């Protein structure tokens with residue numbers, strides 16, 4: 001793969017921001033780029049040096065940084081440290097409380113429920129962590145689902161090639 005151009009241009013090819021495997025290049029007579037690997041079309045805005053995935057809702061945007069893509073538009077605010085603090089507190093506080101309670105008031109020995117506080121603490125952590133992770137992924141528009149679908153498509157086509165011999 002050749003070194004991509006520092007600025008977005010229809011005559012150049014760039015790594016695909018979605019599947020990260022293929023390359024996107026300008027489609028003839030359009031203001032769009034296409035990826036031959038995942039078959040997605042990206043409408044381009046050369047002024048803003050950004051591409052937008054045409055067939056997604058909400059629209060996903062990437063800005064070309066000269067050597068890599070940055071998710072989201074530049075005017076989108078980054079998450080402040082207060083948000084991260086709340087996110088960390090929301091993730092860690094409940095399991096800490098549950099764990100502390102379980103430590104202070106352990107189940108009666110021999111009750112057969114010795115495992116329960118540990119499992120409950122772990123489940124509390126997982127529930128809160130996945131909620132926070134989901135919100136962050138949503139905020140940064142990280143296309144987990146599309147990326148996963150693309151990978152599945154690749155595996156399927158590879159399987160099909162393998163089956164054909």
Ligand SMILES: [Zn+2]
Nearest residue numbers: 016019035038
């Ligand atoms: Zn692609």
